[in-house]
Structure formats: C-alpha cells, structure tokens
Amino acid sequence: MAQDWLTQPHPVVVIGGSSGSIEVLLTLLPGLRSPLRSALIVVVHRRNTADSTLSELLALRTRIPLKEVDEKEPVEAGVIYLAPADYHLLIETDFTFSLDDSEKINYTRPAIDVTFESAAAVYGPWLTGILVSGANADGVNGLLAIRQAGGRALVQKPETALVDFMPQQAVQQQAFDQLVDVDDMIAYINSL
Amino acid sequence: MISTEELNLLLTDLLDWYGYDFTHYSRASLTRRVDRLWNLEKFPSFAELRYRVRSDATYAQRFVEGITVNVTEMFRDPSFYLALRNDVLPTLTAKPFIRIWHAGCSTGEEVYSMAILLRETGLLYKSLLYATDLNPEVLDRARSGIFPMAPLRQYAESYRLAGGTRDFSDYYTAHYGYAKFSEDLGEKMVFSTHNLVSDSSFNEFDLILCRNVLIYFDKLLQEHVLTLFDRSVGPLGYLALGSKETLKFSSLQPRYKQLNNEKIWRKIG
Structure with missing residues (x-):
C-alpha cells in the first residue's frame, strides 16, 4: 500500500478488547484530555445487533465527541470512534473508514486483527495498538502487524485484566512493546 | 500483502480480459480479499498469481467470487x-x-x-x-x-x-x-x-x-x-x-x- 505519512497530521490509537474491555473503557475515557490530539478508535466484541446502547454508555463517560463509525467517514483527531456491530472496520489510504461484512475472523465481526492490520498498513509509525481484557486471541496478529509497520503495541498487564487470556496471548507471542495498566494508557494517550 | 500497484494491475487485468470492473471498489477490503486468496492458493509470487488470473478463465471466475463478499443470512436485522x-x-x-x-x-x-x-x-x-x-x-x-x-x-x-x-x-x-x-x-x-x-x-x-x-x-x-x-x-x-x-x-x-x-x-x- 502507498504510505504517505507526511500528509498524515495526527497520531491514531486503536484499542481492542473483548470480555472485560468495557470496564477498561469506562475507567479510561474519563481520564482522557479534551480536546484529544489523536484519533481514538475502539473495536470491541459485542452482541450481533445494531444497538446504540454501547456508544451511549461510553459517551456518558467523556466530553470528547464519541460516535459509531459511518462508512466513508474521514478519521479525524479529537474524536473517539466506535466500530459498529456486525461489520469489520478498515481504514483506506485516504484516511477514511470503510466497512466490510465478510466472514468472521477469530469467530468475531468486528475482528480486532482486521482493524489493527488495516490501520498498520495506512498509519505505520503514527499508530498505536492497545490490546486489553478478553477471552479470545483476536488482536495478537494485528499487534504484530502494527509493530512490523513501525507502530507501537501496548498490552494491558494480564494481572490487571478482568479476563487475562487476550493480553496473555499477546505476551506469549511477544506482540508488545510495553505492558500497561489503565492509568498508563491514559498517560500515554494524553501525551500524544 | 499485495501492494497498491500490484492490486491495480490485477484490477486492470480483470477489466481488460474478463470485463469485471472492480476499479471503484473500496481498496482496503479488496486488499484483504486478494491477500486471502494469495495465501489460500500459495502463489509463490505476485507474478504467478497474475499469470493464473490472466491465463485461466475458470480460475479467474473463482477469483472474482473470492474477492467479492458473499456472506449473507436469512432475516438479518x-x-x-x-x-x-x-x-x-x-x-x-x-x-x-x-x-x-x-x-x-x-x-x-x-x-x-x-x-x-x-x-x-x-x-x-x-x-x-x-x-x-x-x-x-x-x-x-x-x-x-x-x-x-x-x-x-x-x-x-x-x-x-x-x-x-x-x-x-x-x-x-x-x-x-x-x-x-x-x-x-x-x-x-x-x-x-x-x-x-x-x-x-x-x-x-x-x-x-x-x-x-x-x-x-x-x-x-x-x-x-x-x-x-x-x-x-x-x-x-x-x-x-x-x-x-x-x-x-x-x-x-x-x-x-x-x-x-x-x-x-x-x-x-
């Protein structure tokens, strides 16, 4: 893919998680500075229905604009984006979102790997992937792709995760630059 | 992963040889689909993938089916x-x-x-x-x-x-x-x-x-x-x-x- 990082004006953070990840977000979001200088993309495994409850729940925890992604929408700094239920979320080289309803990956749609890998190809060193609590190995390959493309991979310290399987998998596969707790994530994102 | 230039070559081939125009399809999804087929068929290089698509009409038809998304269900939503x-x-x-x-x-x-x-x-x-x-x-x-x-x-x-x-x-x-x-x-x-x-x-x-x-x-x-x-x-x-x-x-x-x-x-x- 053609990379044109010089025209890319802001850092991007993608957070992925499964069971126990909502709890992480509910603590993380209130700690984030507003306005946010990066774009924050949230990919969590959720029920297979197109309900808006999750975005409403998360929006209550922050003054930063938070929305479920619309297809073709540009990725902008200062916004928190939530991957819609039942679609994979990808990023185009012109820094817009696109959606894909192809086969589930790792038994799930949206799959964290899909967004991590797609964002890694587009953002390279501008990208940070954070993998948190979950009971599935989704996201680990994506973290490897992010690191390979020059981005940064943070993983929730397994002992602080409600469900430690997902972060544990990342640790086993050496798919991280740093192990962090939620306070570290807040400090890191605020420093971008 | 297939590069933007390689993907463009493939899409041009599909249009020129078979009349399928994918040039206005979203690239992020297409890239994933083509990568998946490339891995599945274990083509050692892009050149071999491209040659197969150009020279084998039966495979090209399967390739088109493979890069389009055919996931559907009854009473979805x-x-x-x-x-x-x-x-x-x-x-x-x-x-x-x-x-x-x-x-x-x-x-x-x-x-x-x-x-x-x-x-x-x-x-x-x-x-x-x-x-x-x-x-x-x-x-x-x-x-x-x-x-x-x-x-x-x-x-x-x-x-x-x-x-x-x-x-x-x-x-x-x-x-x-x-x-x-x-x-x-x-x-x-x-x-x-x-x-x-x-x-x-x-x-x-x-x-x-x-x-x-x-x-x-x-x-x-x-x-x-x-x-x-x-x-x-x-x-x-x-x-x-x-x-x-x-x-x-x-x-x-x-x-x-x-x-x-x-x-x-x-x-x-």
Whole structure:
C-alpha cells in the first residue's frame, strides 16, 4: 500500500478488547484530555445487533465527541470512534473508514486483527495498538502487524485484566512493546 | 500483502480480459480479499498469481467470487424485516402485480426471507422476485434453495423477531446437514447475472433491496448505482439498503422519504 505519512497530521490509537474491555473503557475515557490530539478508535466484541446502547454508555463517560463509525467517514483527531456491530472496520489510504461484512475472523465481526492490520498498513509509525481484557486471541496478529509497520503495541498487564487470556496471548507471542495498566494508557494517550 | 500497484494491475487485468470492473471498489477490503486468496492458493509470487488470473478463465471466475463478499443470512436485522412486513408490504396489496429486485443477492438467503414474508402476507402468488448477482456460481446455489443447517437455529430466532409466527422448520426439510427450502417459495424467483457497475436498468420495481453491497463501492460508484436504482424504482416504490448505508448525501435524497429509523426509503418525487 502507498504510505504517505507526511500528509498524515495526527497520531491514531486503536484499542481492542473483548470480555472485560468495557470496564477498561469506562475507567479510561474519563481520564482522557479534551480536546484529544489523536484519533481514538475502539473495536470491541459485542452482541450481533445494531444497538446504540454501547456508544451511549461510553459517551456518558467523556466530553470528547464519541460516535459509531459511518462508512466513508474521514478519521479525524479529537474524536473517539466506535466500530459498529456486525461489520469489520478498515481504514483506506485516504484516511477514511470503510466497512466490510465478510466472514468472521477469530469467530468475531468486528475482528480486532482486521482493524489493527488495516490501520498498520495506512498509519505505520503514527499508530498505536492497545490490546486489553478478553477471552479470545483476536488482536495478537494485528499487534504484530502494527509493530512490523513501525507502530507501537501496548498490552494491558494480564494481572490487571478482568479476563487475562487476550493480553496473555499477546505476551506469549511477544506482540508488545510495553505492558500497561489503565492509568498508563491514559498517560500515554494524553501525551500524544 | 499485495501492494497498491500490484492490486491495480490485477484490477486492470480483470477489466481488460474478463470485463469485471472492480476499479471503484473500496481498496482496503479488496486488499484483504486478494491477500486471502494469495495465501489460500500459495502463489509463490505476485507474478504467478497474475499469470493464473490472466491465463485461466475458470480460475479467474473463482477469483472474482473470492474477492467479492458473499456472506449473507436469512432475516438479518430482524427489525428491518418487521418493517417490511408491517409498513411496506401492506401498501402494495392493492397492486395487481408486485415486482421486487434483490440486487447483489449472493447465495439467496434474503430472497428466501422475502418469499416467506410474501407468503405469510398472502402476496407471493402475485409477486415476482428478481435476484441478481455478478457471480454465476452463487446464483446456482441460490437457485437450488439449499442452505447449510448450521445457522438455521439463528435464522429461526431472527424470523421470530421479524414477526414470524409459524414454526420456521415448516419451510424446509433437513438432509445431511443441509436444509432444502420448499419449492413453492422458489417458484416466483428469477435468478440472473447482473453487474451493478456495468449493466443497466432492466425493469421497473415496487421494491429494490440492495443490502451491504454499497459499502464495498467508492462514493462515485455508489452514486452511479443509486442513480441506476432511482431509474428502476416505480412511483411510490421503495429502496432498501444495509444497516450502515444511506441515501443521505446522494442526489436521490430530496425525492425519497425514509421510513422511521429503518434503511428503507420511499420514492415520493
């Protein structure tokens, strides 16, 4: 893919998680500075229905604009984006979102790997992937792709995760630059 | 991973050699699809992948099927089907004849869902369901009315949430992991290849369904296809899209009225 990082004006953070990840977000979001200088993309495994409850729940925890992604929408700094239920979320080289309803990956749609890998190809060193609590190995390959493309991979310290399987998998596969707790994530994102 | 330049070469080949125009498809998704096939077939290099596509028409057809997304299900988004049942079909009952177009129908699960709705509202006998896709192979599967058993339990639940009151299993017979849907549902279906990129309008319809197809197109192609639908929807007819697709920002918007919160628009102008 053609990379044109010089025209890319802001850092991007993608957070992925499964069971126990909502709890992480509910603590993380209130700690984030507003306005946010990066774009924050949230990919969590959720029920297979197109309900808006999750975005409403998360929006209550922050003054930063938070929305479920619309297809073709540009990725902008200062916004928190939530991957819609039942679609994979990808990023185009012109820094817009696109959606894909192809086969589930790792038994799930949206799959964290899909967004991590797609964002890694587009953002390279501008990208940070954070993998948190979950009971599935989704996201680990994506973290490897992010690191390979020059981005940064943070993983929730397994002992602080409600469900430690997902972060544990990342640790086993050496798919991280740093192990962090939620306070570290807040400090890191605020420093971008 | 395939590079942008390599992908462009492949897309040009598919257009020049086989007439399939994917140049206005969203690249992020296409890149993943092509990578998947490349890994699956274990081509040692891009050159070999390209050579195979160019030189082997049978493989090229499979390749086209592989890069397009053919995932579909029955009664996906039950509230959408509930709206069809309660708000759309009742407005068509007075018509002597009902024409419906499923554009990009893939393996046909949505067409069968629609036939069940029409049957239950007493309209199937005077309806005709045109189901089109660019892949002939998926149309063969759709035509057979045979679907894998595994997801049927979920379909039955979606059917119920979509207002279905019968026993869903009355509509099919199970054989060796497959469900064969009853043939009278299929009698009113016409399956045909049609490419939304290059083929034109072929009839006037009371309802067009094209769900989760436009997400794979760039904005230019979306507008082109929506214009094609606009020319194919009769007065006071309906256009239905996928749950993340919209007429908003398109040139059709001023002449269409959205039904409640569903992705169903009625042509009013």
